[in-house]
Amino acid sequence: MLVRNFTRIARLSRGFASHASSSTTMPPAVLHLKTGQSFAGRSFGAPRSIFGETVFSTSITSYTESMTDPSYRGQILVFTTPLIGNYGVPNNKTPVNSHDVGVTLESEKIQCSAVVVADVAEKFSHYTAVESLAAWCQRNNVPGITGVDTRAITRLLRDQGTTLGRLAVGPDACLAPPRPEEYWDPTTENLVAQASTNAPYDLNPSGDVKIAVLDFGAKANILRSLVRRGAAVTVLPWNFDFNKIRDQYDGLFLSNGPGDPNHCMEAAMHLRKTLQEWDKPVFGICMGHQVIGMAAGLEAYRMTFGNRGHNQPVLALASSGSIKAGRVYVTSQNHQYALKLQDPFPAGWEPFFINCNDSSVEGIKSTPESGKKVWGVQFHPESAGGPLDTIEMFTDFLAECRAHKLQLNIPTSQPMDAARVVPQLGFETPQRVAVAA
């Protein structure tokens, strides 16, 4: 319920948390938006107040993956799905002997600043669950609010756009809302620098094709998707100048990441040099796609409310690998910024995908005539969670890297199909090995 008059909040808040089974034992909480609206409910998770950027996600599942996605850093995440927490939270440690990268979720901790749900499930049931959503939030020092009308909040955010907010918890819930100038805007900070690895490290060093990953705040399933297809992966800090070591690699990958891509101009300028002087395959996802676009001369702009959810339809405008022009793919997304569609596109580049809902650019690629092999997609083919429609883009990328490697090393024309064969996944658990910068 939207509460315009703040003095009514304390009185009304008692009634809001009626779905939460022990609402009477949960302290009050209020979500304030910088635009003047306040929503009263009950607190769960950590009993602390925070500022953040309020965004909504339409995903109906995978709250654990979304909350550990580093791209949600600094954000107060509103779930439009009313019941959140019913399958609990799994153990986040990688099972022994898997081909995994150290965690089962998308990173080691909850990354969003807070969560907003209509009805938090205190009772949970799933064979992998080890704790409740509330207990997990508490352990991660992340506050949540329940018993609020998330539909009303979402309609507001759709109309006025992503809005700065404050989740006031406990005694703070009875205080007046912050003044507009008191709201913290996470996008003024370089969140990528906070989310990226500080030092390079290797995964699966015995892989047959060597891929460097520029880490803008990489989701674990991106690294898993490369490693499980047999790649040896070196993860590099976001502003590492790949040009210094590029001869050692068969391909370059640029990851997702939080905040405003314009903070990553340094990485875009390094990449511009790479693209001018290096013809091996390059693939970028979300922030990585935006950095590729900026390197190509496109502009990244802030959307009104972005796209967050696992049900975003995108139309392929060109065929490439497993992607067929004219087909619509349902995709997982989490972004606030997008590349501007400009006509003409920079020389050597073409649009790859377009969003069927809002016509925003969902992908770019190098043209066949350019002699380059570069792809960027705004959506998440690794889809954790979400549909697997575009997961084979990882296979396509590694196939191109293998083909390039084979052509370089074996001048007698190797059939392209040989490069598409994914090596048997017989390798040991990938080791995290520190490597010199």
Ligand SMILES: NC(=O)CC[C@H](N)C(=O)O
């Ligand atoms: N998931 C991402 O990589 C998001 C990219 C960027 N932070 C955006 O919001 O647009």
